[in-house]
Amino acid sequence: MHYLVEQFLSICDSIHFVFFPPVSFMDAIEFARKGKFDAYVAVGGGSVMDTCKAANLYASSPESDLLDFVNAPIGKGKPVTVPLNPLIAVPTTSGTGSETTGIAIFDYEELNAKTGIASRAIKPTLGLIDPLHTLHMPERVIANSGFDVLCHSLESYTALPYHMRSPCPTNPIERPTYQGSNPISDVWAKHALRIVAKYLKRAVKNPDDREARFSMHLASSFAGIGFGNAGVHLCHGMSYPISGLVKTYRAKDYNVEHPIVPHGLSVVLTSPAVFSFTASMCPERHLEAAEILGADIRTAKIKDAGLVLADTLRKFLFDLNVDDGLSAVGYTTADIPALVKGTLPQERVTKLSPRSHSEDELSCLFEASMKLY
C-alpha cells in the first residue's frame, strides 16, 4: 500500500472506514450525510473524485439543495462558506487532473447535459500521484484520458487572459476558480503539452512502456494545476452535450452497461474545428502549440495558425485511431440544434473562449466536427 495512505490510516485508526462505490451524486451525498464521516479517500477516475468532492461538500452543508452550489445559470452558484473535511484523492486514470482542482462535474439528467460545481473549497487536501495505480487502464482508456490532458493544456493555454475576463473583480482574491489564462497556468499548460507530445502515442501503443505511462500520469496532474486555475473553453463546453446526448455509441474498452462517449473523446473530437475558430485571437499561441505537437512552423504564416494547429491535431488523432468525428459516434446534422442547446448553459467555460461566438457559430463548429479526416 502506498506509504502516505498507510500513514494516513495509522494516524486515524480510531476512525471507522466505510467503502462506498459511487452511483450518483445524490446517492453519495445522502450516504455521506447519514455517515457523518471525518474524512474521505477517493480512489478512481474523474467521476469518482468529483462525486467524493460533492459528497464532502453537501455533507458539510446538510441544509443545502444540490443546485445551491451548482454553477449558474443551471444552479444558483452560491459561494461555499462552510469548512469541509479532508479529502485524499488517488487518481487511477491519467486525464482528469481532478485531484488538483476545485471542480466537480456531473450529469444533470433533467437537462441531459453535464454541469458542475466550481469552488476552491472542494479541492482535495492531498493527491497521491502514483502511476502504479494506472497500470490497469486498457488501450482506449489511456488514449481518451490522454486526449483530456491534451485539451486541458490547449484550452487553458489559449483561454481568454485573466485580465480580459469580465466582469473584472474589484479585488484579485475574488477572481473565480476559472480566472482565464495567466503566467502561472501557462507554465503548467505548456509543460503538460510537451509531455503529451512526447509520450501519449508511446503510452497508447505499448502498455508496457512504463516511462510513457508514468510521464502521462504526471502530465495529467500538471495540466490539472494549469486548467484548474485558468479554465478550459469550447472543446469542454461543447463536450458536455456530446457525452450527455449519446444515443447508442459504446466506446471500446469501457466496461459499462450503457451507451457512452468517454469524456476525453467527446472533448477532442471538436478540437480541430475549435482551434481553427479561436486562432485569430492569439495566433502565436496556436502556432506554438502546433510546434510543440510536432509541426514544422518555420515557414508557417501567422494568419494560418488555426489551420496549422488543426492539421497537426488531425494527424495526431489519426495516428491514435480516433473515430472519424461526431458522425462516427452517432450524431447527424439533425442533432446539431440539440448539441448547441446543450452547450449554451456551459457559460462557466464557454465564456473563457478567446473568441466570442453566436449560436450559429457553435452550429458551424459542430458541423465541421462531423468528420475529421
Add this chain to the structure above:
Amino acid sequence: MHYLVEQFLSICDSIHFVFFPPVSFMDAIEFARKGKFDAYVAVGGGSVMDTCKAANLYASSPESDLLDFVNAPIGKGKPVTVPLNPLIAVPTTSGTGSETTGIAIFDYEELNAKTGIASRAIKPTLGLIDPLHTLHMPERVIANSGFDVLCHSLESYTALPYHMRSPCPTNPIERPTYQGSNPISDVWAKHALRIVAKYLKRAVKNPDDREARFSMHLASSFAGIGFGNAGVHLCHGMSYPISGLVKTYRAKDYNVEHPIVPHGLSVVLTSPAVFSFTASMCPERHLEAAEILGADIRTAKIKDAGLVLADTLRKFLFDLNVDDGLSAVGYTTADIPALVKGTLPQERVTKLSPRSHSEDELSCLFEASMKLY
C-alpha cells in the same frame, strides 16, 4: 502605488508604519525586536528581503541567538516552531527569487563567508511581482541578477534527485527546504531557463525592451519556486567565499562604498567548470540545458554533455561582457586554499551536487574558473 500594497495599507490604517533601511541582520533584528511590529514589507533585492525575513523570525523568537536558526555546521540549524508575522516581499531586481523562498542568506563576518537560514516558516506571505519596480536597474545589475536566475535554473535542474538525498527522512514531510530535484521543481527550472535563453541578452542590451525585462522578472520568481524547493549546488556553494573574500574588485554599476563581487557574478563565474564536472552524473539534463541555451546538440555525444554545456555557457557569458574568470575579479592561484576553505561549510547546498567532491576537486574547479575564454 501598486494596487495590492494600497489595499494592504487601507486594511491596516491603524498600524504605525516605520521605514527601516537595512544595514545588517543584527541591526534589523534589534530594530524589529524593539518595534514589536505586526507586519513587514520588504522592498528591494535579495539582501533586503532576506534581512526582513531574519528580522521577522528573530523578533518572533526574542530569546533566540542568531546562530540558533543558522544552517549547520556554522549554526545550530534549529527548526522554527514559533509563528511569524506577515511579510510582503516586493522584489526590485530580477534575480534572487527570494520573494518565493524560505531562505535568508547573510555575510557571516567572523568566517568571511556567506551562510544562511533555511526554513519554510520564513517564506514571505505574499510576493508582489511587478516589473515596473525593476526599471531602475542599470545594465550590469540586470546582467548579474540574470546570471543568478540562470544558475538557479541550471543548478536546481541538475541537483541530486530528492530520492537520492541522504539521510532519507522516514516521512516525506520532514524533507528539508532544499530537498533535491523533483518533477515539480524541474517544471519551473526548465521554464525559467527558456525565458533566460530568450530574454536575458535582450534585457541587458536594450534597457527599453520592456517585454524582455518583464519576462526576466517573472523568470526570477519562477526559478525561485524551483530552486526554493529543490536547492542549488556547487556554483552557489563556491560563490559564497568568492563574494566574501573580495579584495579590491568594484563591480561596475553598483553604487556602494566597498569592494564587491555581486552575487550573480560570483555564482556564474564557476559555472562552466562546475557543469563540466557534474555532467557525468546526469548527462541528458546537461545536454537538454545546453540545447535550451541555444546549442545544436543533434550530433553531440552524451559523454561530451559537460563540455557542450560549458562551451554554451562561455559563449553566453562572453556575449554578455562577463569578466574573464576569477582572475578578473582579483583572485590568483594563491587564494584557492582560502576559497576552498570557505566552500566547505556550505554543505546545505554543496551536498546537493549530483557528483560528490573532494577538497582537491574543489581546488581544481576554482583553478579552472580563473580564466573563462
